[in-house]
Amino acid sequence: MTLVLVYLVVLVLIAIVLFALGSVLFGRGEPLPPLPRGTTATVLPASGITGADVDAVKFTQTLRGYNTSEVDWVLDRLGQELDLLRGQLAAVRAAHGVDDGEDAGSEGVHAAPSSQDDA
Template identity: 75%
Template sequence: MTLVLLYLVVLVLVGIVLFAVGSVLFGRGEVLPPLPQATTAAVLPASGVTGADVEAVKFTQVLRGYKTSEVDWVLDRLGRELDMLRGELATVRAAHGLDGPAEGDGPDGAHALPAEQTRGDA
């Protein structure tokens, strides 16, 4: 029994030595530098964000969910895009003499979906 234990200890020591030599010779792989402050790995186009762009966004997962700074950045970016589009829409409506929401728009100015699309039967 002692001989088996001795072989096991020697085997573990040889494994540790081989791992240490391999780490020194080959390194531990390329380590990417951290992202600069206030940047994110999430990607959106500079303008003209589409639904496919939003679906393609991937967030870094951390211990308790997603990385908050990345989610905040995407929400801010989408908010600016919506504000820009609503501004353009208001300009077009003013140019054509339309004052209020277009026919069929909801009470907040958002376009109301037909009943079959709101149920998800599209």
């Protein structure tokens, strides 16, 4: 029984030495200081948002999921960009005398299914 206790004590001492050595050699593992409170690392370009920009967006994770203020900000920016692009498209169509095609576009691939589709 004493031999098992000696083995356990030696094992714990070796683990402590290895942990201390690893901590000294590799540090805490945080090369950058944490962001100040109220700031975020979530970024989007000021204009000309592309699909790659949206794919690259990272949100801070909190206890209940993602930080809602960051998600709201990204959705607002994407909405503004869509409004701007649709306004530019409408201006170009109006300048060239092309019909908006609102009725044709409403039945597109991303349109919500209607109850008539089931019948």
